[in-house]
Amino acid sequence: RQGQLSPEKLAQKLCQADNVDAQMSLMVQLFEFSESERRLRDLLVTLFQEVFLEFFPGSAVLPFGSSVNGFAVSGCDLDLFLDLEKTKNFQASAKRPSGPQAEDGASVEQDSCSEDSILSDIDLASATVPEVLELVAAVMRKCVPGVHNVQAVLTARRPVVKFWHKESGLRGDISINNKLAICNTRFLQLCTEMDERVRPLVYVVRYWAKQQALAGNPFGGGPLLNNYALTLLVLFFLQTRTPPILPTVAHLKELSVEEERTVVDGWDCSFPKDSARLEPSGNKEDLCSLLSEFFRAFEDYDFAGCVISLWEGRPLPLPSFLSSSEAGSKLKLGPFNLQDPFEQSHNVAANVNEKTALRFQRCCCNAAKYCRSLQYQRKSSKGKIWGLVRLFQPGATEASVAENFVIGLPLTMAVPPAQAHELLGQARDFHLLWFQKVCASVAFVLRDVLKCSCVEVGQGLGEEQEVSEVKQEEEELEAKTQQLSVGSKRPLDEGGSNVSLPAKRLRVDDLLPGEESMTWNCAVWHRVWLGRRRIRRQLQGPESETQHQKANSLDLEAKVSEAISQQKCEARPTDPLFQFTVCAQASRGGTSCEQDTRISLRFSTDPEQASVFQEFFHFLQGFLPRMVEQHLVRKA
Numbered sequence: 001r002q003g004q005l006s007p008e009k010l011a012q013k014l015c016q017a018d019n020v021d022a023q024m025s026l027m028v029q030l031f032e033f034s035e036s037e038r039r040l041r042d043l044l045v046t047l048f049q050e051v052f053l054e055f056f057p058g059s060a061v062l063p064f065g066s067s068v069n070g071f072a073v074s075g076c077d078l079d080l081f082l083d084l085e086k087t088k089n090f091q092a093s094a095k096r097p098s099g100p101q102a103e104d105g106a107s108v109e110q111d112s113c114s115e116d117s118i119l120s121d122i123d124l125a126s127a128t129v130p131e132v133l134e135l136v137a138a139v140m141r142k143c144v145p146g147v148h149n150v151q152a153v154l155t156a157r158r159p160v161v162k163f164w165h166k167e168s169g170l171r172g173d174i175s176i177n178n179k180l181a182i183c184n185t186r187f188l189q190l191c192t193e194m195d196e197r198v199r200p201l202v203y204v205v206r207y208w209a210k211q212q213a214l215a216g217n218p219f220g221g222g223p224l225l226n227n228y229a230l231t232l233l234v235l236f237f238l239q240t241r242t243p244p245i246l247p248t249v250a251h252l253k254e255l256s257v258e259e260e261r262t263v264v265d266g267w268d269c270s271f272p273k274d275s276a277r278l279e280p281s282g283n284k285e286d287l288c289s290l291l292s293e294f295f296r297a298f299e300d301y302d303f304a305g306c307v308i309s310l311w312e313g314r315p316l317p318l319p320s321f322l323s324s325s326e327a328g329s330k331l332k333l334g335p336f337n338l339q340d341p342f343e344q345s346h347n348v349a350a351n352v353n354e355k356t357a358l359r360f361q362r363c364c365c366n367a368a369k370y371c372r373s374l375q376y377q378r379k380s381s382k383g384k385i386w387g388l389v390r391l392f393q394p395g396a397t398e399a400s401v402a403e404n405f406v407i408g409l410p411l412t413m414a415v416p417p418a419q420a421h422e423l424l425g426q427a428r429d430f431h432l433l434w435f436q437k438v439c440a441s442v443a444f445v446l447r448d449v450l451k452c453s454c455v456e457v458g459q460g461l462g463e464e465q466e467v468s469e470v471k472q473e474e475e476e477l478e479a480k481t482q483q484l485s486v487g488s489k490r491p492l493d494e495g496g497s498n499v500s501l502p503a504k505r506l507r508v509d510d511l512l513p514g515e516e517s518m519t520w521n522c523a524v525w526h527r528v529w530l531g532r533r534r535i536r537r538q539l540q541g542p543e544s545e546t547q548h549q550k551a552n553s554l555d556l557e558a559k560v561s562e563a564i565s566q567q568k569c570e571a572r573p574t575d576p577l578f579q580f581t582v583c584a585q586a587s588r589g590g591t592s593c594e595q596d597t598r599i600s601l602r603f604s605t606d607p608e609q610a611s612v613f614q615e616f617f618h619f620l621q622g623f624l625p626r627m628v629e630q631h632l633v634r635k636a
């Protein structure tokens, strides 16, 4: 993809805007493609058109998707529809004795179906989609200059021929039998014309979703939302405002006049061509609050329990949806049900899995929370990031919610049976004792194996935090975030003195009754998660891993961390790479049996350090439970 803005450049530019509305409008300006890119695309379409006309008389090449729907992003793919309807008619009429006269009256060159025409190889009326697409691919490979990597992808719901145009760097798809896409593209375009808030909102939501890895798999497919689905979700949201910013699709149909009536593949696709005929919305909400309302609308949305209908502009509860329409019974239900505005038996988010649906909700929840803060609403006077910028940091708003970073320790079996038995004798103390042992091991691994600073800051934090209200916490977090980003040096005292951390602390309702908890503030000074295997091999020498070494792997791992920390700079840097808080919690089951003690480690960090923390966390997920277990075994 060409001409793409780096996240850093984007952040810089956005921070200079005056308010969130200006930031959102700027997003459109920064991402939409230039006039020259538009011309380049037009030229490419013309090139394809010329070539295809030669092989498929009467055919038309029509762009759809982001190149023309009003949501273009520089370098976005070029979606093309090859309309062979007329070619089919030509071929059919050429076969009839009356001569090659098209049904619609257009004349065709006599030789279009002659011996050497490609049409002599195929009967378009009876050929399957894969057969036609293979032929299209062959034409592209041989006859379209500058086109490479031509590949027919026949397994998709809409089979396509993919290509890459080398000089322009553009990638694209050609499909056939996809007239509905032309209609829905025109519909999206109409929406952008109806209200000027549509484009900025869609650009921002698309970019946000991409940054949070919720959408935009560049290779297509997979369990993520695609841009079309996301766009429909924004349009639906705008239909549900009071008063509505966009009309329902059913209402648009009523407004259409005779010559606008269109039915494609049996679906009514009638809507007005010209937005000038439509009443502008009386809704005056600004972009800043619309965006935050968007996140609020979907933070606890029941995506699985209803079908989002743009036709009706409301969610349709599953039971009535299933029973009331024929389309309903054919729509593929899943964790995320978003009905196509025209092809009503099609769930455009049918590929989305439960994990993505839940993550979408959670990201909306975190984003909504962030949008309530002053950091979102007001430009920083101190040159700090504000507004959209933090929203776009990968995982940033996610990190402020501790629940997302949890490691469960399935360690109950690690206690040698004899000891467990002995401990169980004093059943009442068993859980506490076990919890303390595990906590000591966790601290050991963080401090002694991974060389992090690790300061215990409290046990049973629950009661202590009882008085703190959510709001107060948020303000604190806000202030600390600001303080952090000023770049103030806050040396972390290893001796155990009080360390102020910008991380969100646990509230009383995060703890269930009958739980123990222990919290540490930690700092990481080196990227101890990188290149461990190589250093381990160097330290271990050539011989394979023996039992003896395995038992010593805590020591070995400690040496690996040591080596990493000495790699670049011998002296410890003055500031840690990042800091985090980890809270160990034990929850007891009803019986006093060791299997009922579950210990989970909840991590939280400052949102600004979320991306580096995430790398560390992924490493910890595998590393920490293993090491803690080894330490417990060693102690036993």
Ligand code: ATP
Pocket: 064, 065, 066, 067, 069, 071, 073, 076, 077, 079, 180, 181, 182, 184, 185, 226, 227, 228, 229, 340, 347, 348, 349
């Ligand atoms: P971009 O290419 O930048 O991701 P886009 O708007 O072109 O954005 P695509 O996913 O390429 O989005 O989709 C292009 C077109 O293909 C859409 O406008 C729509 O007509 C059609 N389309 C894409 N996905 C679906 C889907 N899940 N269901 C129905 N039609 C779809």
Ligand code: MG
Pocket: 065, 066, 067, 076, 077, 078, 079
């Ligand atoms: Mg596209």
